[in-house]
Amino acid sequence: MSKQLEAELQEEKTRYMARFEKNMAEIINHYILAAVGDQISLDDQLEYILSDLESSKKEILDDIKTGA
Amino acid sequence: MSETAFYIPVGITSKADVSRLLRELESLEENVRQSHLQKKPGSTKVNISQIMQEIAHVNSIDLRTTTARKTLAENLQQLKKSAPIVHISFASSPRAQFLANITGWFRREVHPHVLLEVGMQPGIAAGCVIRTTNKFFDFSLRKKMLDNTAVLAQKLREKMQ
Numbered sequence: 001m002s003k004q005l006e007a008e009l010q011e012e013k014t015r016y017m018a019r020f021e022k023n024m025a026e027i028i029n030h031y032i033l034a035a036v037g038d039q040i041s042l043d044d045q046l047e048y049i050l051s052d053l054e055s056s057k058k059e060i061l062d063d064i065k066t067g068a
Numbered sequence: 069m070s071e072t073a074f075y076i077p078v079g080i081t082s083k084a085d086v087s088r089l090l091r092e093l094e095s096l097e098e099n100v101r102q103s104h105l106q107k108k109p110g111s112t113k114v115n116i117s118q119i120m121q122e123i124a125h126v127n128s129i130d131l132r133t134t135t136a137r138k139t140l141a142e143n144l145q146q147l148k149k150s151a152p153i154v155h156i157s158f159a160s161s162p163r164a165q166f167l168a169n170i171t172g173w174f175r176r177e178v179h180p181h182v183l184l185e186v187g188m189q190p191g192i193a194a195g196c197v198i199r200t201t202n203k204f205f206d207f208s209l210r211k212k213m214l215d216n217t218a219v220l221a222q223k224l225r226e227k228m229q
Contacts, residue, residue, distance in 0.1 A: 017221075017224070017225065020224075021217065021220075021221040021224070024213075024217055024220055024221060024224075025210070025213035025214040025216075025217050025220070026210075028213055028220070029191075029193055029209065029210045029213050032193050032209065033190070033191070033193045040159070040193065040194045042158055042159075042160060042162050042163070042166050043163065043165075043166055045194055045195065046166060046169055046170075048195065049170070049195060049196055049207065050169070050170075050173055052195065052196075052205075052207035053170075053173055053174075053177075053198075053207070054177075056205050056207075057177055057178070059203060059205070060154075060178055060198070060200055060203070060205070061177070061178050061179075063200040063201055063202050063203045064152045064154075064178055064179050064182070064200055064201070
Protein backbone atom coordinates (compact mmCIF):
# COMPACT_ATOMS: atom_id res chain seq x y z
CA MET A 1 0.00 0.00 0.00
CA SER A 2 2.69 2.43 1.00
CA LYS A 3 4.79 1.49 -2.05
CA GLN A 4 1.80 2.03 -4.34
CA LEU A 5 1.16 5.45 -2.84
CA GLU A 6 4.79 6.37 -3.20
CA ALA A 7 4.77 5.30 -6.85
CA GLU A 8 1.62 7.28 -7.57
CA LEU A 9 3.08 10.30 -5.83
CA GLN A 10 6.23 10.01 -7.88
CA GLU A 11 4.19 9.67 -11.05
CA GLU A 12 2.19 12.75 -10.19
CA LYS A 13 5.36 14.68 -9.43
CA THR A 14 6.84 13.66 -12.79
CA ARG A 15 3.66 14.73 -14.57
CA TYR A 16 3.71 18.14 -12.90
CA MET A 17 7.38 18.56 -13.64
CA ALA A 18 6.87 17.70 -17.31
CA ARG A 19 4.02 20.21 -17.58
CA PHE A 20 6.06 22.88 -15.87
CA GLU A 21 9.14 22.19 -17.98
CA LYS A 22 7.09 22.39 -21.14
CA ASN A 23 6.03 25.93 -20.32
CA MET A 24 8.96 26.89 -18.15
CA ALA A 25 10.61 29.37 -20.49
CA GLU A 26 7.32 31.21 -21.02
CA ILE A 27 6.61 31.21 -17.28
CA ILE A 28 10.03 32.60 -16.37
CA ASN A 29 9.93 35.11 -19.21
CA HIS A 30 6.53 36.26 -17.99
CA TYR A 31 7.84 36.50 -14.45
CA ILE A 32 10.92 38.50 -15.49
CA LEU A 33 8.75 40.79 -17.56
CA ALA A 34 6.40 41.41 -14.65
CA ALA A 35 9.19 41.79 -12.11
CA VAL A 36 11.81 43.87 -13.90
CA GLY A 37 10.53 44.34 -17.47
CA ASP A 38 10.36 48.11 -17.25
CA GLN A 39 13.70 48.34 -15.48
CA ILE A 40 15.85 46.63 -18.09
CA SER A 41 17.22 49.66 -19.86
CA LEU A 42 17.93 49.35 -23.56
CA ASP A 43 21.08 51.40 -23.09
CA ASP A 44 22.40 48.77 -20.69
CA GLN A 45 21.70 46.09 -23.28
CA LEU A 46 23.57 47.80 -26.10
CA GLU A 47 26.76 45.80 -25.65
CA TYR A 48 24.89 42.47 -25.65
CA ILE A 49 22.77 43.42 -28.63
CA LEU A 50 25.82 44.47 -30.61
CA SER A 51 27.59 41.22 -29.76
CA ASP A 52 24.50 39.25 -30.90
CA LEU A 53 24.50 41.23 -34.14
CA GLU A 54 28.21 40.58 -34.54
CA SER A 55 27.70 36.84 -34.10
CA SER A 56 25.18 36.77 -36.97
CA LYS A 57 26.89 39.37 -39.10
CA LYS A 58 27.73 37.02 -41.94
CA GLU A 59 24.16 35.76 -42.26
CA ILE A 60 22.73 39.28 -42.13
CA LEU A 61 25.28 40.47 -44.67
CA ASP A 62 24.58 37.56 -47.03
CA ASP A 63 20.85 38.16 -46.86
CA ILE A 64 21.22 41.89 -47.49
CA LYS A 65 23.53 41.20 -50.45
CA THR A 66 21.41 38.54 -52.08
CA GLY A 67 17.94 39.12 -50.80
CA ALA A 68 16.84 42.12 -52.82
CA MET B 69 23.98 56.85 -56.88
CA SER B 70 27.26 55.32 -55.99
CA GLU B 71 26.90 53.13 -52.92
CA THR B 72 29.77 54.66 -51.04
CA ALA B 73 29.77 58.20 -52.36
CA PHE B 74 26.59 59.22 -50.60
CA TYR B 75 26.94 59.40 -46.83
CA ILE B 76 23.97 59.16 -44.51
CA PRO B 77 24.32 60.45 -40.96
CA VAL B 78 23.16 57.99 -38.26
CA GLY B 79 20.48 60.50 -37.29
CA ILE B 80 18.67 59.41 -40.44
CA THR B 81 17.37 56.01 -39.45
CA SER B 82 14.26 55.16 -41.40
CA LYS B 83 12.44 55.67 -44.70
CA ALA B 84 10.22 58.13 -42.85
CA ASP B 85 13.29 60.24 -42.04
CA VAL B 86 14.27 60.21 -45.73
CA SER B 87 10.74 61.26 -46.72
CA ARG B 88 10.88 64.07 -44.19
CA LEU B 89 14.13 65.32 -45.72
CA LEU B 90 12.63 65.16 -49.21
CA ARG B 91 9.66 67.23 -48.05
CA GLU B 92 12.01 69.74 -46.48
CA LEU B 93 13.97 69.98 -49.72
CA GLU B 94 10.74 70.54 -51.68
CA SER B 95 9.76 73.27 -49.29
CA LEU B 96 13.20 74.83 -49.57
CA GLU B 97 12.95 74.71 -53.34
CA GLU B 98 9.54 76.38 -53.22
CA ASN B 99 10.89 79.15 -51.01
CA VAL B 100 13.75 79.80 -53.39
CA ARG B 101 11.34 79.84 -56.34
CA GLN B 102 9.04 82.32 -54.58
CA SER B 103 11.85 84.66 -53.70
CA HIS B 104 13.02 84.60 -57.32
CA LEU B 105 9.49 85.38 -58.52
CA GLN B 106 9.44 88.33 -56.18
CA LYS B 107 12.79 89.29 -57.71
CA LYS B 108 14.37 89.29 -54.27
CA PRO B 109 16.67 86.27 -54.38
CA GLY B 110 17.90 85.27 -50.97
CA SER B 111 15.37 87.51 -49.25
CA THR B 112 13.35 84.69 -47.68
CA LYS B 113 14.79 83.35 -44.46
CA VAL B 114 14.50 79.58 -44.45
CA ASN B 115 15.02 77.41 -41.43
CA ILE B 116 17.06 74.35 -42.33
CA SER B 117 16.85 71.41 -39.95
CA GLN B 118 19.94 70.18 -38.20
CA ILE B 119 19.78 66.81 -39.93
CA MET B 120 19.52 68.51 -43.35
CA GLN B 121 22.56 70.62 -42.49
CA GLU B 122 24.37 67.47 -41.41
CA ILE B 123 23.66 65.46 -44.55
CA ALA B 124 24.62 68.46 -46.68
CA HIS B 125 27.82 68.87 -44.71
CA VAL B 126 28.98 65.22 -44.84
CA ASN B 127 28.32 65.11 -48.58
CA SER B 128 29.89 68.53 -49.23
CA ILE B 129 26.64 69.87 -50.65
CA ASP B 130 26.02 73.59 -50.80
CA LEU B 131 22.28 73.93 -50.25
CA ARG B 132 22.35 77.44 -51.74
CA THR B 133 22.88 76.06 -55.23
CA THR B 134 20.02 74.60 -57.26
CA THR B 135 22.14 71.84 -58.80
CA ALA B 136 23.38 70.64 -55.41
CA ARG B 137 19.84 70.56 -54.01
CA LYS B 138 18.71 68.62 -57.05
CA THR B 139 21.54 66.11 -56.61
CA LEU B 140 20.68 65.68 -52.95
CA ALA B 141 17.00 65.13 -53.78
CA GLU B 142 17.92 62.53 -56.41
CA ASN B 143 20.19 60.70 -53.99
CA LEU B 144 17.49 60.70 -51.32
CA GLN B 145 14.89 59.43 -53.79
CA GLN B 146 17.24 56.64 -54.82
CA LEU B 147 17.94 55.82 -51.18
CA LYS B 148 14.24 55.61 -50.42
CA LYS B 149 13.76 53.32 -53.39
CA SER B 150 16.68 50.94 -52.99
CA ALA B 151 18.15 51.07 -49.48
CA PRO B 152 18.30 47.73 -47.68
CA ILE B 153 15.64 47.69 -44.97
CA VAL B 154 16.15 45.96 -41.65
CA HIS B 155 13.17 45.58 -39.32
CA ILE B 156 14.24 45.62 -35.72
CA SER B 157 12.08 45.36 -32.60
CA PHE B 158 12.91 46.02 -28.97
CA ALA B 159 10.98 45.50 -25.75
CA SER B 160 10.70 49.25 -25.27
CA SER B 161 11.05 52.38 -27.30
CA PRO B 162 14.75 53.13 -27.97
CA ARG B 163 16.33 56.52 -27.34
CA ALA B 164 17.86 58.39 -30.26
CA GLN B 165 21.44 57.81 -29.10
CA PHE B 166 20.87 54.07 -28.70
CA LEU B 167 19.33 53.88 -32.15
CA ALA B 168 22.25 55.84 -33.59
CA ASN B 169 24.60 53.17 -32.21
CA ILE B 170 22.57 50.36 -33.77
CA THR B 171 22.24 52.21 -37.08
CA GLY B 172 25.97 52.93 -37.03
CA TRP B 173 26.73 49.24 -36.63
CA PHE B 174 24.56 48.28 -39.61
CA ARG B 175 26.00 51.03 -41.82
CA ARG B 176 29.56 50.13 -40.82
CA GLU B 177 29.32 46.36 -40.89
CA VAL B 178 26.53 45.49 -43.30
CA HIS B 179 25.77 48.21 -45.84
CA PRO B 180 26.36 51.99 -45.77
CA HIS B 181 22.77 52.72 -46.75
CA VAL B 182 20.84 50.44 -44.38
CA LEU B 183 17.60 51.96 -43.13
CA LEU B 184 15.87 50.63 -40.04
CA GLU B 185 12.19 50.10 -39.39
CA VAL B 186 11.94 50.12 -35.62
CA GLY B 187 9.14 48.36 -33.77
CA MET B 188 8.22 47.43 -30.23
CA GLN B 189 7.49 43.97 -28.82
CA PRO B 190 7.23 44.19 -25.03
CA GLY B 191 6.90 40.39 -24.81
CA ILE B 192 10.54 39.79 -25.69
CA ALA B 193 11.57 41.25 -22.28
CA ALA B 194 15.08 42.19 -23.41
CA GLY B 195 17.31 41.98 -26.48
CA CYS B 196 15.85 42.40 -29.94
CA VAL B 197 14.40 40.61 -32.93
CA ILE B 198 15.51 41.37 -36.46
CA ARG B 199 14.00 40.71 -39.85
CA THR B 200 15.98 41.20 -43.04
CA THR B 201 14.69 40.46 -46.53
CA ASN B 202 14.47 36.70 -46.10
CA LYS B 203 15.64 35.98 -42.60
CA PHE B 204 14.54 36.34 -39.03
CA PHE B 205 16.98 36.65 -36.13
CA ASP B 206 15.74 36.29 -32.59
CA PHE B 207 18.16 37.79 -30.07
CA SER B 208 15.56 38.14 -27.36
CA LEU B 209 15.78 37.07 -23.75
CA ARG B 210 12.67 34.99 -24.39
CA LYS B 211 14.49 33.00 -27.08
CA LYS B 212 17.52 32.54 -24.84
CA MET B 213 15.22 31.14 -22.16
CA LEU B 214 13.65 28.74 -24.65
CA ASP B 215 17.07 27.62 -25.88
CA ASN B 216 18.14 26.89 -22.33
CA THR B 217 15.02 25.09 -21.18
CA ALA B 218 16.98 21.86 -20.76
CA VAL B 219 19.51 23.50 -18.44
CA LEU B 220 16.77 25.11 -16.36
CA ALA B 221 14.85 21.84 -16.18
CA GLN B 222 17.94 19.94 -15.08
CA LYS B 223 18.62 22.43 -12.28
CA LEU B 224 15.02 22.23 -11.21
CA ARG B 225 15.06 18.43 -11.18
CA GLU B 226 18.19 18.48 -9.03
CA LYS B 227 16.43 20.69 -6.50
CA MET B 228 13.33 18.53 -6.51
CA GLN B 229 15.20 15.28 -5.81
